[in-house]
Amino acid sequence: MKVIICGAGQVGWQIARHLSSENNDVTVVDNNPDLVRRATDTLDVQGLTGFASYPDVLDRAGARDADMVIAATFSDEVNMVTCQVAHSVFGVPRKIARLRARSYLDAIYSDLYRRDHLPIDVVISPEKEVAEAVLNRIASPTTFDTESFLGGDAKMLGIALDDDCPVLDTPLRQLSELFSTLRAIVVGIRREGTLFSPEPGDQMFAGDQIYVFTHAADVPRTLEIFGKTGAAPERIVIIGGGNVGLAVARSLEASETRIRSRVIEANRARAEVAADALERTIVLHGDGLDVDLMREAGVERADVVLSLTDDDKTNMLASVRAKSSGAGMAISLVNDPTMIPLMDPLGIDAYVNPRATTVSSILRHIRHGRVRGVYSIGDAEAEVIEAQVLSTSPICGKTIREIDFPEGALVGAVQRSGKVFRPAGSTRIEEGDAVAIFALTADVPAVETLLQVSIDFF
Incomplete structure (x- = not known):
């Protein structure tokens, strides 16, 4: 398959990494020569420096016989025009665009992306995907990762094993015998930073991070077996009222369970937008790292604190401060994957990586x-x-x-x-x-x- 990836940032590079490793013909386009050079130096891809929406640039990238164009630049408008040019000039069969602005994603304007208008086959919204990932984390507060499969009937849970886990040092084969009616299976273990698929005779040790597949109905029992029990959160504080924070707050308001949430946002204009959009959620304007403001938001009584600003360091520091103030759990938004190994030493319970979610x-x-x-x-x-x-x-x-x-x-x-x-x-x-x-x-x-x-x- 011949694919043109427009945008060589974190998401574009990661997509190129996946596709090139599977022997696809991949060309990366970006107007930043350093990003293009990084892609061509580290991956088996071709690179082209230029603006992806320019017809001559797409032509030189091989659009005339391309199977797919993935527009993942930082500009919604460039991504949209790129798909239009790929369709109208070169007849590229499939076009995927990453769009951030809420106005472009409103359901009442979905006709905009028909083939006779703006021909985009798939619209990816990073903020929407990340918000859903955050809500998944809240639904399983004792896990560091969770995702639904098979129509929601199966769940994959990421569980960090503590010293009090009742099944430590137990061979996986024996687990299946002990809990014969449990529809769960351990598929991955990360030990000392290395992830591997276990054999039936392998054991689990304190400090391991495991990935478990389980039937959705068996999630509570699975968590209990691995020493993870806890009530559903009732009080949530969200630090960051941007697109992701606002989307999460809206979903919490719409949920059937009665959850009390508060939002802290440093930017006054964004705080006012959030306050207008939310009905039952209190929005506080100020620095999410401010101790007095945290106290006013009730961080010390919160079951979960979500740090969802657009700055990794702010999110991590806010999570650490929230935990030290008495918050039950801290979940941090982290874009830089090199920061993820710091989560455990800092006592941050879980993270969401927008790049991995979008990829x-x-x-x-x-x-x-x-x-x-x-x-x-x-x-x-x-x-x-x-x-x-x-x-x-x-x-x-x-x-x-x-x-x-x-x-x-x-x-x-x-x-x-x-x-x-x-x-x-x-x-x-x-x-x-x-x-x-x-x-x-x-x-x-x-x-x-x-x-x-x-x-x-x-």
């Missing part, structure tokens, strides 16, 4: 064949691929133990006739089944080959 969303629309969802884990360490099994797939009709999965891949859940169950070595994969597979990044191409997703384009 996952874009990859979901790039994959071939019957792949229905892709979720990127950590700093592109692994992926969870959700796919429907084709009749021609090499895995169709075989039991899981008969399938030649790479070492870094494990089946986390299988859905058949609307029912999700825990896979075992004797589980036979049938045509029409939906599977969720955890795979280390190096093993993703091999997994896609097993699913035969590389031969059919949508």
